[in-house]
Amino acid sequence: MSAHIIDGKAFAAKVREKVATHVARLKADHGITPGLAVIQVGEDPASEVYVRNKGLQTVAAGMNSFEHKLPADTPVEDLYALIERLNADAAVHGILCQFPVPAHMSEEEVVARIDPAKDVDGLHILNAGRLASGQAAMAPCTPLGCLMMLREYHGSLSGMNAVVVGRSNLVGKPMAQLLLRDSCTVTIAHSRTRDLPGVVRGADIVVAAVGRPQMIPGDWIKPGATVIDVGINRIDKPEGGTRLVGDVEFASAVQVAGVITPVPGGVGPMTIACLLANTVTACCRANGLPEPEGLTA
């Protein structure tokens, strides 16, 4: 038997369509255009691609895109001053600083400067706290994308055993909180977890977010389980060149799982789609308007 493979590109296109519909309504009914500001410091090659795609997809959804590219040696005070200006700018509803930032900057410190109401990355400590305490929050984009796919496929997640492998602030921890909100029984596993294969084998839902290429083989997966692979790892091909793989060994896992996301073309495209969704949500909240249905946690 082979698992159902979720098409993340098609799924993300549907999310972007919903976003565009909501944006058109905001413009027609209220004369409001959501705006997203993306800051990139330095010239990380992957970030160049992601930031360009963020700008293109923001405009395609009918929103305003404000791109700020700063040189790698920008003094941190200049970055903070830019964030202050964007915090105060009424045309900007969402602000994101692309990671990684250069070594002389701290991601945590940068995020702390962003107005939590405009923190469309959902990484400000206030949003993390709200998420953990079940209040209206901004959910980080990648975990939100995973949740949307899980809800679409399963409907209710209530009572399912979910194992999140990885405990980062960007994915693992918020993912666990979102699954808990949807009444899963959640385990966060990590590098010190005892009997990791046994823990993963108990899961109805596995979310792999460790950043280690193909670390989770198919024989760790419970037959019929749902596998969401967040890993994006570039590895060398034997014949030369490189290719992208996830944290899950796809070839063996697809034989055992019930549902699985591929890499590339799985969770990745949902990250930008959910960034657009969060920007619309932030815009609605800022204007006291109802939140877009199906685009929030």
Ligand SMILES: Nc1nc2c(c(=O)[nH]1)N[C@@H](CN(C=O)c1ccc(C(=O)N[C@@H](CCC(=O)O)C(=O)O)cc1)CN2
């Ligand atoms: N401030 C942030 N920085 C970073 C985040 C983030 O959520 N907030 N996430 C990643 C990068 N990222 C978006 O920013 C991102 C990663 C991957 C993809 C994607 O579509 N991946 C494709 C493959 C792309 C390729 O060929 O390289 C896929 O998986 O199919 C989109 C966005 C780190 N930084």
